Amino acid sequence: LLMEAAEPKPRLPHSLDWLIMSYLKSPEFTQLGVSTKRVRQGLLADIQLVHGQTPFTDVKTADIRGMRDQLANTPEAANARIKALRQVYRYANDCELTEVNPARNVAYLPSQNPDGFHTWTENEVIQFESRHPIGSKARLSMGLLLYTGVRRSDVVLLGPPMENREKLVFTEFKNRLRKPKKRLIPILPELRGILNASESGAFTYLITKFKRPYTANGFGNFFKRRCIEAGIPHCSAHGLRKCGAVRAAHAGATTRQLMAIFGWDSAKQAELYTQQAERDRLALENMYLLTK
Numbered sequence: 001l002l003m004e005a006a007e008p009k010p011r012l013p014h015s016l017d018w019l020i021m022s023y024l025k026s027p028e029f030t031q032l033g034v035s036t037k038r039v040r041q042g043l044l045a046d047i048q049l050v051h052g053q054t055p056f057t058d059v060k061t062a063d064i065r066g067m068r069d070q071l072a073n074t075p076e077a078a079n080a081r082i083k084a085l086r087q088v089y090r091y092a093n094d095c096e097l098t099e100v101n102p103a104r105n106v107a108y109l110p111s112q113n114p115d116g117f118h119t120w121t122e123n124e125v126i127q128f129e130s131r132h133p134i135g136s137k138a139r140l141s142m143g144l145l146l147y148t149g150v151r152r153s154d155v156v157l158l159g160p161p162m163e164n165r166e167k168l169v170f171t172e173f174k175n176r177l178r179k180p181k182k183r184l185i186p187i188l189p190e191l192r193g194i195l196n197a198s199e200s201g202a203f204t205y206l207i208t209k210f211k212r213p214y215t216a217n218g219f220g221n222f223f224k225r226r227c228i229e230a231g232i233p234h235c236s237a238h239g240l241r242k243c244g245a246v247r248a249a250h251a252g253a254t255t256r257q258l259m260a261i262f263g264w265d266s267a268k269q270a271e272l273y274t275q276q277a278e279r280d281r282l283a284l285e286n287m288y289l290l291t292k
Contacts, residue, residue, distance in 0.1 A: 016059060017052030020044050023091045031178045043077075043084045056092065061102045068106055075109035082106050117236050120243035124232050131230035135197045137206070138226040141219070143194035144205060145240040148185055149262045152237045156214040159204035163187065172263060173216075183263055245270075249277035 023029055024041065032040070047067060051059070064085055071078035085103040092098050125146070132138035144155050153173040162170045172181045187195075201207035206214050214222065220237055227235045241262070248258055258270035 014055055014057070015052060016054050016056040017048045019056040019092055019097070020048055020052070020088055022095075023088045026091055028087065028091050028094075033174060033177070039080065040084045040087075043081050044088070047081070047085070056089075057098055057100070059102050061105055064103045064106050068109065072109065075111055079108040079111075082108060117238040117242065118234050119246060120232075120235055120239045122243075124235055125240075125243065127232055128227065128230045128235070132226060134194055137198070138223070138229075140194055140198040140200075141206060141223050141226070141237075142240065143191050145237055146244055147188045147191035147194075149241055149244045150183075151241065152220055153216045155237070156206055156216055156219045157204060158206075159201060159213075161203060166192070181263060185261075245273045246277075249273035250280065 024044070029037065029040070051063075051067070054063075064082065067085070068078045068082050071081060082103055086101065089098070089101040089103055093101055125142075128142060129139065132142070141155070144150075144158060145152075148155070148158065148168065150158065151172075151174060154170070157173060158168060158170065162168045166187045167184055168187060169182075169184050172183055175181065195205065198205075199207075201211060201213065204213040206219060208214055208218070223237045224233075227233060245258060245262060248261060253261065253274070255267050255270040255274050258264070258273060259267060262270070264270055
């Protein structure tokens with residue numbers, strides 16, 4: 001006999017489930033990027049399954065700390081859960097549904113990978129270039145990443161229609177709906193030489209074997225395979241962006257210059273590179289003091 005499907009639990013008014021569903025219909029959520037919405041909705045769905053019937057005003061800081069600690073073995077996911085709940089309750093605050101945000105004071109867990117993606121070394125750049133010569137799609141990929149400093153989500157969209165007098169003019173993919181950011185960056189001679197020697201599409205420089213533009217994830221997989229071929233499997237597309245920031249900082253770029261080059265709105269990210277470069281420079285110039 002076929003078993004009847006379980007009846008879905010009713011959505012109680014003013015339950016946490018009800019609040020989350022209201023948030024998911026709000027502009028605060030719908031105007032987020034596609035990937036951000038997908039991840040956040042998944043995180044909130046897990047919370048709805050376990051805690052959805054609880055009145056949202058009854059949820060305490062200790063309860064949310066418990067939700068965080070359930071994912072303690074994956075701190076990035078735990079922190080993302082807290083961030084999602086903070087946004088849900090911020091929405092409730094703005095709608096005057098409650099004056100409390102129980103997620104606000106729940107601390108994030110320390111990351112197991114505080115440095116994020118591996119930053120390419122100059123030797124790794126040389127190793128990749130030795131394996132993938134100019135004219136190959138792999139080398140074109142590296143050139144676009146390294147000499148524009150853009151994210152993976154932007155590199156797959158760059159193409160001839162964006163060129164204007166040896167400059168690339170485009171809007172960043174990230175936050176393009178919520179807070180669009182126009183960019184204008186020069187096409188460096190090094191990149192122009194690679195472009196001239198490479199096959200490109202009519203609309204995007206990078207194209208698949210089927211002559212179509214890459215998706216960001218598809219390109220990430222393609223580039224990872226090229227890194228493995230070059231003997232540097234720990235390297236990634238995003239790590240080249242960080243390599244470029246290290247290069248610029250060690251060449252003397254200021255915080256504001258790095259912000260302009262990489263499109264950062266906050267000085268915090270840029271200062272990570274300028275401060276490290278300054279420490280390295282001072283150490284090299286002053287290590288002789290240990291001999292006095």
